[in-house]
Amino acid sequence: MPAPNMKRSAAAGKSPAVSRRLPAMPPDPADAPRIAEIFRRFEAREPVPVTELNYRNAYTLLVAVALSAQATDVSVNKATAPLFAMVDTPQAMLDFGEDRLRDAIKTIGLYNSKARNVMALSERLVREFDGTVPRDRAVLETLPGVGRKTAAVVVNTLHGDHTIAVDTHVFRVSNRMPIAVGVTPDAVEAGLLAVVPAGFVRHAHHWLILHGRYTCLARKPLCPTCIVADLCRWPDKTA
Incomplete structure (x- = not known):
């Protein structure tokens, strides 16, 4: 069976809301x-x-996967290598600031919106989770810029889910x-x-x-x- 038109499908980031109502072909x-x-x-x-994204801990993995939406792992790794050497916790990211983050990831597609999301998810991690990455996939999906795919990668890579x-x-x-x-x-x-x-x-x-x-x-x-x-x-x- 030929593959569906890829242009009609959002395979990266958050899936369209209607997608939850469309079943797969029965096994x-x-x-x-x-x-x-x-x-x-x-x-x-x-x-x-193993994932080809480079990361140092749970937080940097979460950020790397979020940045990889509609971008290649190679491009993400090039941008995050110097970034993660300076910033590897949510609080450090907040201290780093959105302007500097935007400049650090400007070679990655959609960097403006991704920078906003990374700052917003970092703020929530500090405010609600004491700076730690939640273990629960459903909770991860509520973070800014974290869709179903990103959450799945994180819990699979970190916890073997x-x-x-x-x-x-x-x-x-x-x-x-x-x-x-x-x-x-x-x-x-x-x-x-x-x-x-x-x-x-x-x-x-x-x-x-x-x-x-x-x-x-x-x-x-x-x-x-x-x-x-x-x-x-x-x-x-x-x-």
């Missing part, structure tokens, strides 16, 4: 062996995948192969949680991100070198 029990084999091969290639964060790579790969089909990130997330075997959920979104970033590219996927090409049902494989 097909007959497809379970194929899906399990896909993740078995991903695990064999990269047993313990079995969450699946759906960014543009996960959305594309899941629909293209397909693994779980949906027209919104929330629908794909629900579908993946329904079909990915329990033993693979912990690292599922990392494997899908890496596969989408380096093999299953948006415009011209590297199908001849793909380790799961024989399990992929996308009709337009590259030669």
Whole structure:
């Protein structure tokens, strides 16, 4: 089944409110062996995948993931390397100030709004949480600039929660192969949680991100070198 139009889907940051009402395609029990084999091969290639965002602690991870919405990890890491050397707590960020933060991240897309959000979430962390990053995903989602995807990445990376964060790579790969089909990130997330075997959920979104970033590219996927090409049902494989 071809992937939905990516332009109609908000795969980064907060998902549209209507997306919560759009279900994923119901799981097909007959497809379970194929899906399990896909993740078995991903695990064999990269047993313990990790985020490619650089961070020092829970707070800097939260900030880095928030900054990565609609931006590459490489661009975020370039900006945050000198920033996190000076600022690695919410109070330090408030002392640093929005103007200096804006200048520090100006190479990242949407830096003006992201700077405002980082300052606002830092203020809330200091005021309501004694400067610590909340453990609860639902609480994280209430912070400025922190959507469902960002919260999922944070609790998965820090605490090993079995969450699946759906960014543009996960959305594309899941629909293209397909693994779980949906027209919104929330629908794909629900579908993946329904079909990915329990033993693979912990690292599922990392494997899908890496596969989408380096093999299953948006415009011209590297199908001849793909380790799961024989399990992929996308009709337009590259030669």
